[in-house]
Amino acid sequence: MTVDFALSQDQEDLRQAVRDVAATFSDEYWAERDEKHEFPWEFYKTFAEGGWLGIAIPEEYGGGGLGILEASLLLEEVAASGAGMNGCSTMHLTIFGLNTIVKHGSAELRQEILPRAADGSLHVCFGVTEPDAGTDTTRISTFARRDGSDYIISGRKVWITKAADSQKMILIARTAPRNETKPTDGMSLFLVDIDSDKVHLQAIPKMGRNAVQSYEVLFDDLRVPGSTLIGEEGNGFRYLLDGLNPERILLAHEALGIGRAAIRRASRYAKEREVFGRPIGMNQGVAFPLAEAVTHLDAAELMARNAAWRYDQGLPCGREANMAKYLCAEAGFRAADQAIQTHGGMGYAREYHVERYFRESRILRLAPVSQEMVLNYVSQHVLGLPKSY
Template identity: 55%
Template sequence: MTSHEESTVEVVRKATRELAQKFDYEYWLEKDRKHEYPWEFVKAFADGGWLGAMIPEEYGGIGLGLTESAVMMSEIAASGAGMSGGSAVHFYVFPPAPILKHGSEEMKREWLPKLAKGEILMAFGVTEPTAGVDTSRITTRAEKINGGWLVNGQKVWITNAQNAHKILLLARTSPRREDKPLHGMTLFFTDLNRERITVREIEKLGRASIDSNELFIDNLEVSDDEVVGEVDKGFYYLIDGLNPERAVVGMEGIGLGRAALELATKYAGDRVVFDRPIGKNQAVAHPLADSWIRLEAAELMAMKAAELFDADQPCGPESAAAKFLGAEAGFEACDRALSTHGGYAYAKEYHVERLWREVRLLRNAPFSQEMVLNYVSSKVLGLPRAY
C-alpha cells in the first residue's frame, strides 16, 4: 500500500466513524425494539456520498476501492450499529458489482447513479429453501418468451424485500448439467414487482430492524434488456460480488467485536465486586485481551483480501479466510462481553445482547464457517472435495 492509499483509508475511517457515531446505542435499541428500518441512518450516508463508495465517478459514485469500503463497514459496525447498520449500507457496496462489471451500458447509466444516491433500494435474490449452500440446485426457473423471460420459483432469506425497488435475481435458464453444475443460471436486474412476487417476512433472532423474507415468484415477466451479461453465465458473475462480500462481512464482524469489547472493557473497569474492579481479575481481563489480539489479526487478513481485490489479483482464499476470522473473532468478543457483564448482559440497556445476537449470524451467513473450511481444504490444500 502506498502512503497515498494509507492516507485515503484513514480519511475514510475518520469520516465514516464520525458520521456513524451520530447514531448512538439508543437509536439502534429503538430500531431493534420496533423492527423499524433505519432510514435516517441510510439517508445520512447517502447525503455523505458513501453509498456509492465502490461505484465509479462516471456512474455517480466516488470510486473508492474495497479497502476503503471495508474500513467504512467496520467503522459502521463498531459504532454500535452492528449488523443493523452494516446491512443497511453494505447492500449498496457489493451487490451492484455484477451490474458494474457485466451489465449493459444503459443499465449502468440508469441505475447505478440512483443506487449511489440512495434513491432506490435493491435486494439480492439467490438463496432458496431447498438448495441451501448448493446454488447449482436452485429451482427458480426463467423460461424464454417473446421479448423476455417468465420467472417462477421461490427465494428465502432475502434482505430488504419489504422496501426494495429492484432485485438482482438468479434463475435457471438451462437444465443443470453434472459436468458443469454452475452453468445455466442467469442474473436478472428487475423490478421487485409485488403483483407477481409475494413477500413474506421471517421472524428471526437478531438484526430486527433489517427485514429478511421469503419470496414467492409467480409468472414474473422480465425483459431481455434486464439480463445482466450473457444468458447462462449468471453464477460466474456473482463471484464479482462474493469475494468483496466476504471481506466486508469479515470487517463487520471485527467492528461488532470491537464495539462489544469497548463496552466490556468499560464495564470491567467500573464494576466493583468484593471491593475491587472486576477487570483487576485475570479471569476477566485475559479473555478481553485475547479478543483484542484476535480482532487485530483478523483485520490484517481482511485488509490483505481487500488489497488483492483492488489490485485485480486472485483473492478467493484470503476473502474466505477474512470472513472466517472476522466471524470467529467478532463472536468470541461479543460472547466474552456477555460473560463480563454477568447477569446484566441480558438487560437490553447494556446493549451487548443485541451485538451478540447480530454477530452470531456471521457464523452461518452469507457463507458458513464449514463451507469456508471445505473451500480452503480443497482449493488451497488440494484435498478431495467433501461435497
C-alpha cells in the same frame, strides 16, 4: 510489489469521517429500531446524503470510485459505532451487489441503475438463496422461461435481505434445466422490479438484525423484458462468482467492527463495576479473556486487510478472502460472547446492548457462507485435498 497495510492519510480521514457521522446514532437508537423491526431510515438517509452509499461505484455514475478496502473501512466503522449488522445491512448490498452490474451490465442498465443507487434513491436486494438449494446454488429451481422477447419467472427465494424496502432485485434463475455434467451452466442474472402483484413477500422471524428484515419471496409468473438480463444468458453463475470475494472481505470487516464495539463496552464496564471493593477489571479472570479477544481481533484484521489489498491490486485473493471471513467471524463472535460474560447477568439485559452485539455477530458465522464451507474451500483449494461434497 511492496505490501504495506498502513492506511494512507486519506483512508484515515475516511475512517474518522464515518466514525463522526455514525456516532450521531446511539446504541439506544439501534436497540429501538431492532425491537420495533423498523428500517433505520434516518441513518440511511444521512449516509446517502453524505455520498457514502456509492463509495465503490465508478465516478462516471456518481460514485466515489474507491476500492474494496475503503468500502470495508466504511462498514467496519459503522459496525463499530454500535450500529452492528443493522447499520451495515442498509448499505452493504449497494456496495457489493451492484459490482455485478458494473462488470457485466449493459451500458443502458448501468446508466439507469448506478447513479440512483449511489445517491440512495434506489434500493436493490439480492435474490440467490432458495429453501431447497441452500449453499448449493446449482440446485436452484426458480426458472425464467422465454416468451417472445420477455422472460416469465416463477420460483421462490429465501433469506432475502431488505426485499420489502427495495424496488429491484438482482435475481439468479435457471434459463435451462440443470446439466449434471455442467451444473453451473444454464443460470442467468436478471435485474427485476419486485413491486408487482406477481411478487409476494413474507417476513422471516429471526434472532437478530431485525431492523433490516429478511424475507421469503415468491415469484408467480412474473413477466420481465429481455432488457433486464444482466450479461449473457446462461452465464449468471460465473457473474455471481465475481462478487463472492469482495462480499467475504466486506463482511469480515463488519465482524471486526462488532467485535470492537463489544470490547469497548466490556472494557468500560470492567473499569466501572466494583465487586469486593475493587473494579472487576483488576481480576485476571476478567481481564485476560478480554485481552485475548482483542488479540484475536487484531490478528484477524491483518488477514482482512491483506485480502482487501490483494483484491484492489487485482491479485488472486480467494484464499485470503475466505480465511479473513472465517477468522473475523470467529473473533467478532468471541469478543461479543466475552462482553456478555464480563457483564455477568447484566450482559443478558438489553440495557447494556452487548446481547444485541452477540445476536448480530452470530449471523456472520453462517452467512454469506458458513464456517464449514470456508473450511471446505481451504481443504480443497489450499491443501489440495479431495472435494468432500
